[in-house]
Amino acid sequence: MKSVYEPLTWVVGGEAGYGISTMGASFARICTRAGLFVHGYGEYPSLIRGGHNIASVRVGYEPVTSHGNKIDILLALNKETVDLHLDEMMEHGAVIYDGEAMPWDTSAVQPNLRLVSVPLARLTKELGAERVMRNTVALGASLAVFGFEFSHIEEIMMRTFGKKGPEVIAHNVNVARAGFDYVHTQFAEGFPTPSGAKLPFEKKMHPVEGAPKRVLMSGNEALALGALKAGVKFMAAYPMTPVTSIMLALAGWGTKHGIVMKQTEDEIAAMNMAIGASYMGVRTLTATSGGGFALMTEAIGMAAITETPLVAIEGMRPGPSTGLPTWTDQGDLRFVMHASQGEFPRMVLLPGDITESFEMMLKAYNWADEYQMVVLLVTDKYMGESIHTAEPFKHDDYVINRGPFMTMDEALKVVPGTYKRYEFTANGVSMRAVPGMPNTIHSAATDEHKEDGDLDESSENRIKMVDKRALKLEMLQKNSLAESDGAVLHGPATADLTLVGWGSMKGPIMEAMTVFNAANEAEGKAERVNFLQIKMALPFPSETVTRLLNTAKKTLLVENNATAQMGGIIREHTSIHLENKFLRYDGRPIHSAEILDQISKHL
Amino acid sequence: MSEKPLKILNTQQELDTGSKCNWCPGCGDFGILIALKQAIFELKLDPENVMLVSGIGCGSQAPHLVKVYGFHSLHGRALPVATAMKMANHKMTVIVIGGDGDGYGIGMAHFIHTARRNFDITYIVQNNQVYGLTKGQTSPTSDKGFKTKSTPEGVIEIAIRPLGLSIMAGASFAARGFAGDVMHLKEMIKLGIQHKGFSHIDALQPCVTFNKVNTYQWYQERVYKLEKDPAYDPTNRAMALAKAEEWGDRIAVGVYYKEERPTYNDELPQLANGSLLEQMLATPAGGVDISKTMEHYF
Numbered sequence: 001m002k003s004v005y006e007p008l009t010w011v012v013g014g015e016a017g018y019g020i021s022t023m024g025a026s027f028a029r030i031c032t033r034a035g036l037f038v039h040g041y042g043e044y045p046s047l048i049r050g051g052h053n054i055a056s057v058r059v060g061y062e063p064v065t066s067h068g069n070k071i072d073i074l075l076a077l078n079k080e081t082v083d084l085h086l087d088e089m090m091e092h093g094a095v096i097y098d099g100e101a102m103p104w105d106t107s108a109v110q111p112n113l114r115l116v117s118v119p120l121a122r123l124t125k126e127l128g129a130e131r132v133m134r135n136t137v138a139l140g141a142s143l144a145v146f147g148f149e150f151s152h153i154e155e156i157m158m159r160t161f162g163k164k165g166p167e168v169i170a171h172n173v174n175v176a177r178a179g180f181d182y183v184h185t186q187f188a189e190g191f192p193t194p195s196g197a198k199l200p201f202e203k204k205m206h207p208v209e210g211a212p213k214r215v216l217m218s219g220n221e222a223l224a225l226g227a228l229k230a231g232v233k234f235m236a237a238y239p240m241t242p243v244t245s246i247m248l249a250l251a252g253w254g255t256k257h258g259i260v261m262k263q264t265e266d267e268i269a270a271m272n273m274a275i276g277a278s279y280m281g282v283r284t285l286t287a288t289s290g291g292g293f294a295l296m297t298e299a300i301g302m303a304a305i306t307e308t309p310l311v312a313i314e315g316m317r318p319g320p321s322t323g324l325p326t327w328t329d330q331g332d333l334r335f336v337m338h339a340s341q342g343e344f345p346r347m348v349l350l351p352g353d354i355t356e357s358f359e360m361m362l363k364a365y366n367w368a369d370e371y372q373m374v375v376l377l378v379t380d381k382y383m384g385e386s387i388h389t390a391e392p393f394k395h396d397d398y399v400i401n402r403g404p405f406m407t408m409d410e411a412l413k414v415v416p417g418t419y420k421r422y423e424f425t426a427n428g429v430s431m432r433a434v435p436g437m438p439n440t441i442h443s444a445a446t447d448e449h450k451e452d453g454d455l456d457e458s459s460e461n462r463i464k465m466v467d468k469r470a471l472k473l474e475m476l477q478k479n480s481l482a483e484s485d486g487a488v489l490h491g492p493a494t495a496d497l498t499l500v501g502w503g504s505m506k507g508p509i510m511e512a513m514t515v516f517n518a519a520n521e522a523e524g525k526a527e528r529v530n531f532l533q534i535k536m537a538l539p540f541p542s543e544t545v546t547r548l549l550n551t552a553k554k555t556l557l558v559e560n561n562a563t564a565q566m567g568g569i570i571r572e573h574t575s576i577h578l579e580n581k582f583l584r585y586d587g588r589p590i591h592s593a594e595i596l597d598q599i600s601k602h603l
Numbered sequence: 604m605s606e607k608p609l610k611i612l613n614t615q616q617e618l619d620t621g622s623k624c625n626w627c628p629g630c631g632d633f634g635i636l637i638a639l640k641q642a643i644f645e646l647k648l649d650p651e652n653v654m655l656v657s658g659i660g661c662g663s664q665a666p667h668l669v670k671v672y673g674f675h676s677l678h679g680r681a682l683p684v685a686t687a688m689k690m691a692n693h694k695m696t697v698i699v700i701g702g703d704g705d706g707y708g709i710g711m712a713h714f715i716h717t718a719r720r721n722f723d724i725t726y727i728v729q730n731n732q733v734y735g736l737t738k739g740q741t742s743p744t745s746d747k748g749f750k751t752k753s754t755p756e757g758v759i760e761i762a763i764r765p766l767g768l769s770i771m772a773g774a775s776f777a778a779r780g781f782a783g784d785v786m787h788l789k790e791m792i793k794l795g796i797q798h799k800g801f802s803h804i805d806a807l808q809p810c811v812t813f814n815k816v817n818t819y820q821w822y823q824e825r826v827y828k829l830e831k832d833p834a835y836d837p838t839n840r841a842m843a844l845a846k847a848e849e850w851g852d853r854i855a856v857g858v859y860y861k862e863e864r865p866t867y868n869d870e871l872p873q874l875a876n877g878s879l880l881e882q883m884l885a886t887p888a889g890g891v892d893i894s895k896t897m898e899h900y901f
Contacts, residue, residue: 215900231886233879265716269683276687282883435672438607443673
């Protein structure tokens with residue numbers, strides 16, 4: 001199938017510890033500031049130095065929501081990069097490498113590859129720059145191949161390094177210029193190819209003049225920004241791939257915004273602290289991956305039985321146990337839905353991109369407070385650590401809703417001895433008075449308790465309390481959720497094939513759907529696909545999903561796991577069995593081209 | 604948040620909740636509970652500004668028995684819950700109470716790290732050298748050779764020395780009391796609450812049901828008061844550590860160690876403009892202004 005939508009993929013590869021991901025971020029930032037859309041994805045082994053790292057940036061004139069499987073420009077900072085990625089090159093792609101530092105026999109490689117040998121090390125040395133500046137020389141060379149004018153690069157670098165003063169800017173600009181100029185002067189007549197011909201790199205991209213300002217950030221940063229907006233005051237966390245950047249973002253904003261981010265001795269302490277601080281009346285956060293979440297599970301039940309609002313993030317990576325610690329997976333969904341002993345209500349939210357990550361954080365805090373409930377957000381390495389271009393988040397209409405939260409004036413009117421923290425009410429939610437308030441002394445317990453918080457093991461009270469807690473979720477679903485909070489149908493209302501997916505798979509599925517439908521339209525073919533995105537695992541949007549799946553002609557479930565967990569959840573709640581599945585569980589995210597192949601197979 | 608009017612108690616009985624207590628007659632927990640209530644009363648603390656946090660165990664029922672704000676948390680997790688409470692609202696007096704299994708067993712990691720963080724909280728450990736709520740198994744402070752249902756041939760490992768651990772880890776106040784001497788224990792608790800920093804109070808207590816060795820009489824024969832020894836200097840760390848090694852024929856009660864150093868919250872610039880709770884309540888209805896932060900991502 002001929003795609004009408006062809007982003008360019010630039011990949012940098014090298015040894016771990018040499019700033020590969022920083023280079024990817026810089027390249028992505030330059031492209032975003034030039035008005036282009038990017039999707040940046042990195043792969044790295046669980047090592048700090050010495051392993052093979054890559055950063056891949058896909059760039060387009062329209063939103064790019066998936067990584068790719070083909071490379072247009074490969075920036076090889078070591079020989080291993082060439083060895084591992086040469087077979088992924090597009091036929092007319094370009095390889096940029098340091099031919100002096102990295103001798104390489106090119107006689108056997110694809111005949112039309114543009115071989116861009118730039119003496120990165122020598123140019124760096126001649127400029128008297130530090131070794132690490134080799135990356136900036138390489139970036140300059142990349143952008144020359146890519147098709148940018150140097151004035152664009154200069155302007156963007158001035159904005160990037162603006163705060164560091166004119167000397168730093170001038171130094172960086174000079175170093176980048178050396179790589180840029182080398183490409184222009186040495187390869188004015190085209191790039192050498194193994195076939196002997198000198199050929200230009202044709203798939204160039206140019207900046208979009210007058211494009212609006214857009215953000216470039218990771219899914220993790222979007223979650224952190226959402227928490228900041230919602231007024232989070234306290235976070236407790238233990239570092240763990242792939243969510244560590246959430247705690248780092250909040251730690252960085254701490255002094256300016258009055259947020260305490262406490263790094264703890266383990267995830268048990270992190271979760272217990274998040275709950276303790278929340279009990280006192282502040283919005284809190286914790287974030288972890290599967291292994292840390294396993295340690296947190298007991299405390300989640302404490303939040304549930306003490307009816308303390310809790311917002312927590314689980315960023316999935318492949319298990320069991322340590323598994324593939326720096327790769328991606330969607331295998332923890334069932335775990336998050338069922339973690340902790342006993343039966344209690346909870347929400348499990350499944351953001352599908354950075355904009356949804358931000359928006360769901362805002363809602364998560366309101367729902368947690370309004371219903372004094374556990375709200376868990378599930379993300380993964382692919383979405384959390386990838387970087388994306390998006391329109392600036394809209395948040396002007398946000399209103400903090402703390403639910404029934406007693407004010408000082410209200411507390412002053414309370415007759416001492418009458419306040420009941422767990423009073424039975426019509427919607428199951430009781431007025432919350434935080435410690436330090438007048439006239440509302442009470443105790444909370446992880447044991448079953450009666451309305452005033454004191455222990456009670458009677459059968460009658462137990463049934464009432466279980467029902468009270470369950471009622472909250474029922475009421476939330478009835479009174480506080482819009483249909484689009486649970487599930488959304490993207491693309492045409494009717495289609496020949498409905499793709500079903502959740503979380504980080506939204507991007508690749510959306511891209512495959514867009515490409516397929518546009519290509520068919522261009523070719524005059526009638527077949528179309530659409531996409532049912534599940535955004536909430538609990539409470540499950542049974543009605544919406546049942547209605548949409550009952551009208552679907554044919555379905556294909558796409559999940560980044562081995563056991564089609566969402567398929568099972570859909571069956572449990574709707575009795576609908578999705579027979580066609582495309583599952584990937586090697587730790588690598590599914591990309592749009594694979595889904596396109598699958599669409600073709602099923603239509 | 605406006606300040607609430609201060610409440611002064613007229614009698615110690617105003618701290619009683621009237622809740623049913625599950626402790627065995629003669630349990631050392633009673634002495635500790637009375638000492639705690641007396642300390643709160645004599646220090647003229649406003650009960651509405653006191654947060655009492657416990658873990659799980661016989662003694663952890665305490666928050667339901669003292670009319671202050673209470674949180675009866677998970678086994679071993681009272682310290683992380685309580686320290687976060689202190690960070691969220693540092694204007695509260697935070698007191699933590701729990702048993703030896705809770706604090707020195709399952710919660711040991713939190714105990715060590717809380718000590719080095721030096722939060723201004725008071726941690727009372729009801730140390731009876733046995734697991735009572737689960738009906739008589741060995742505890743981290745059970746003496747070597749102690750026979751329980753889980754160690755019918757006697758405990759093989761050696762007992763931990765809790766005061767030595769907390770002093771080494773950085774507790775800025777470490778003391779020991781005895782449930783059989785309520786007046787003295789009350790003084791220890793008062794000193795602990797008044798101390799600015801992490802105060803660890805190891806409260807020795809008999810378990811009349813499951814520990815037939817370390818009885819009231821056993822303790823009374825061994826316990827002596829440190830403050831009666833004019834040569835003992837609680838600001839001397841080496842002396843304190845040496846004293847913390849002592850166990851057996853003679854057991855010292857009193858203040859083992861005390862030092863002045865900034866608390867964790869003292870070093871948080873985030874709290875300069877009021878407690879996190881006050882800052883939370885002052886957050887605009889539309890949420891925090893993130894426009895400047897968002898620019899960073901353009």
